[in-house]
Amino acid sequence: MNPNVFDDPRITAVGLLFEVHAGLSARFAAQLDEHGLSTVEFEVLTRLARSPGNQLRMTDLAAQTSLSTSGVTRVVDRMERDGLITRRACPTDRRSSFAVVTPTGLSRLDETVPGHLQLIEEWFTGQLDPPALAATLDGLRRVRDAVNPCATAGSGGRTEDQAEAC
Amino acid sequence: MNPNVFDDPRITAVGLLFEVHAGLSARFAAQLDEHGLSTVEFEVLTRLARSPGNQLRMTDLAAQTSLSTSGVTRVVDRMERDGLITRRACPTDRRSSFAVVTPTGLSRLDETVPGHLQLIEEWFTGQLDPPALAATLDGLRRVRDAVNPCATAGSGGRTEDQAEAC
DNA sequence: CAGCAACTATATCCTCGACAATATTCCCCG
């Protein structure tokens, strides 16, 4: 650690990125908490709600979130107990089961999303004028495409659900 | 969730940012793991090593990481057991104790940092040509300054340690 | 200088989530 490695521009770059992530995450979590949702619960709810039929197989849900399959089992347990989602047996494969959003879950999402969007606007996208925002997002997109090859859905892909193929 | 809220550009913007964070975090964690360090352990080590005397009070260490004070107690326990850091009593305040990096900890850091820097270069900074990188970092910096006011150390500040004053 | 509020580290309890093991079901291939 002799020469000041910590002033290396690469270190400061990731530091920047991670600070932004931490700051936004904290603010989002606070707002979600007002609606009785944790971060992962919100993510599960949105992933299901944006899927056809408001449902997803447990495995696919795990693939779309940052959770393991057992983690998905656990969070779905909690949310089923809270009435936000339900399990439905898969008719074609008796090993699988679907997690499907209940009307309660959908309305909870409806309550939550507007404030969430407002928060994004307030602390992220609204902080930059359009060209600067576009430039920033372009940079992030290129890094994302490198680091997360599965998510290259941008153009030419099919619906957008092939992300679950990763 | 009637109109496709999920195509809202604000949603995709945070999605992008969070995917980048997740992707980089995973790669970093894998490399750190090769050196027997977890993410938080690496952060603790770097925070201490960049501080005067290679030491920090437990409270300040907690403030500089994303850990609670009890979390810091825990991780310092582990790392002390592994010989990476040591506790030293504070001479002026008998409530406080310092966590100080051992020579073992420093050399572990020396082993780890080069690969870490290489990874940053490979997956983040090296993915963009200099102007695009600068633009991206500028955008991130502005968002960071908004979302994390403490970290406005950039210019005019004193050393850089006033970050701990937050 | 006595007492009280704030601060510091730690201990205790609890939730969350990963990993490995398990049971069930599916599918392919001989």
Next chain:
DNA sequence: CGGGGAATATTGTCGAGGATATAGTTGCTG
């Protein structure tokens, strides 16, 4: 058609870490 390997969800077990309570210390203030 039958058996073995892959896929799927769940459960047991464990470590990580937050919230709160606790004990010791400091410093201010009447």
